[in-house]
Amino acid sequence: MVVLGILALAALAGWLYLASGHGGFWRTGPGLPDGGADPPEWPDVVAVVPARDEAAVLPETLPTLLAQEYPGDFRVVLVDDGSTDGTAETAGRLATERLLIVPAAERPDGWAGKVWAMSEGVRAAGGPEFLLFTDADIAYGPGALKKLVRAATTGERDLVSQMATLRTHTAWERLIVPAFVYFFAQLYPFRRVSRDGARTAAAAGGCVLVRRAVLDRAGGLGRIRGALIDDVALGRLVKRSGGRCRLDLSRDVTSRRPYPRLADLWTMVARSAYDQLRYSPPLLAATVVALLLIYAVPPAATLAGLAALALGGGARAALAAGALAWTIMTLTYVPMLRFYGLSPLRAPALPLVALMYAAMTVDSARRHYTGKGTPWKGRTPAKRSPTPS
Numbered sequence: 230m231v232v233l234g235i236l237a238l239a240a241l242a243g244w245l246y247l248a249s250g251h252g253g254f255w256r257t258g259p260g261l262p263d264g265g266a267d268p269p270e271w272p273d274v275v276a277v278v279p280a281r282d283e284a285a286v287l288p289e290t291l292p293t294l295l296a297q298e299y300p301g302d303f304r305v306v307l308v309d310d311g312s313t314d315g316t317a318e319t320a321g322r323l324a325t326e327r328l329l330i331v332p333a334a335e336r337p338d339g340w341a342g343k344v345w346a347m348s349e350g351v352r353a354a355g356g357p358e359f360l361l362f363t364d365a366d367i368a369y370g371p372g373a374l375k376k377l378v379r380a381a382t383t384g385e386r387d388l389v390s391q392m393a394t395l396r397t398h399t400a401w402e403r404l405i406v407p408a409f410v411y412f413f414a415q416l417y418p419f420r421r422v423s424r425d426g427a428r429t430a431a432a433a434g435g436c437v438l439v440r441r442a443v444l445d446r447a448g449g450l451g452r453i454r455g456a457l458i459d460d461v462a463l464g465r466l467v468k469r470s471g472g473r474c475r476l477d478l479s480r481d482v483t484s485r486r487p488y489p490r491l492a493d494l495w496t497m498v499a500r501s502a503y504d505q506l507r508y509s510p511p512l513l514a515a516t517v518v519a520l521l522l523i524y525a526v527p528p529a530a531t532l533a534g535l536a537a538l539a540l541g542g543g544a545r546a547a548l549a550a551g552a553l554a555w556t557i558m559t560l561t562y563v564p565m566l567r568f569y570g571l572s573p574l575r576a577p578a579l580p581l582v583a584l585m586y587a588a589m590t591v592d593s594a595r596r597h598y599t600g601k602g603t604p605w606k607g608r609t610p611a612k613r614s615p616t617p618s
Contacts, residue, residue, distance in 0.1 A: 237554065243522065244558055245557070255411070255561035260479060260480070263376070272382065276305045276306065281312050282316060284312070288319065289485045290365060294368075347362055358441060362463070367482060370482070392477065401489070408583070410478070433460055443467060446470060503590065520587045531551040534548025
């Protein structure tokens, strides 16, 4: 019980820091403003939509992008990345004069599939002032594009990214999706991403508006050609080249991709979790230990302390530290649950979801070392060696 008490105190120290000193990662606002001053002249924007086997979702999403009211010149380039389900034909039936459909050329060695498709879209885009990289499953609310461009121009930002609201229609989605966004914000606190001079850099790949000149100055997409987590890599590329970034949660940008089964969500996380850790066994071990300490120890110490007290033992330190850490954890998760319209009563179960994420991360490494990878859209990423930090 002494060891558990020490671990509970360590977990409590961790949560005191996370809640008060980690960029307010748990806050879900304020998001992009609805109004504000318009730019003197609205810049040209080209949206680049990499699409591989997206025929089922395009009728729900592509029309919302094409219908954006925008005072400047706005075009959409959809890159058909070797689809076998009639993606290009489906897009063609939805086309307006704004849409250009281009087939991706054969992918060179060393390029991740999505990044290559993005690059092909940039090649076809011409010379707009801004590029909007967006996924085929992303739908846009009215006025969303104007808000993005206004934030970039009047706020003098070189990259503006919106974390899309994900689907929470099924029981598994409601359990895992809000925690997925919560953990992402914990890794990359949005306020730190948006703060000039802060080292934290990221973006959310479903919606990334970037200045073309800044992207070119940073070396272009070729600098991140092999990235599986292309959004974070793009955010780092822009910020580390001196660009100013902004990242927010959004209700105007929504994902229509369903994840009805646990297996679907498991694949989503396991596909890139070990890549996030740079294929490093020490980082994997440290991540699992940190997840256990921060998320598993507080409820374990609380329950063990209550049991010891019921049996007449002395475990007040473990109980107090564990219960306080669990309470702080719960309170920081409530805003994300409310953002998704879910009951705050779900918040105390966050440790169980964290243990599932730890298992997904370990499984991601297992798939890597067994050479299986995690197939995505019919492709399996090549096995990689650890990358230095």
